[in-house]
Amino acid sequence: MIIQKAERCADVMWSEPVEIRLGYGQPEKISGPLQALNCLAQRWPDTGGEEYLKAKTLCMAALGERIPCAGVRDAFVAAAAEADMLVPAN
Template sequence: MNDVTATDEVLWSSPVRVRVGYGFPEVVRGPREALQYLKWRWPVREGTYYLRALKECAAGLQRRLPLEKVRETFVLASIEARMLS
């Protein structure tokens, strides 16, 4: 079991729904979940917004960027990868 720290609780004001492959829409609630999707479930490992989202999600977890900016970049990466539900 993972230890939960304060940084684990960083959530966006509203979740982002993404679709992986032909699956059902899945909810991404914040930068930690977004980073997991980007690293392990993303269909394409390239693209302007993909690379930016990786950096910004990590920065968002450390509270170095406004969460809504990080969310917006993740949405743009989702559009770029045709995953927005």
């Protein structure tokens, strides 16, 4: 029997980064759950939104290996859209 350990969520990089803009700054790419959580926890302008809370909770759960990493990107995209920070894809 072969046992494969799943990749740690902290090491996961999304195949398509999420591009956001904080304030009037340059767009920046968020490439994975760890970077997303850091952004949500330390740099997010509005921390009261429903999607923000969901994304932060899912990021923490995934990084704590309590849930799979799948779906965390979608939650982060929803939070960025809610905060009007999502840069449209070209």
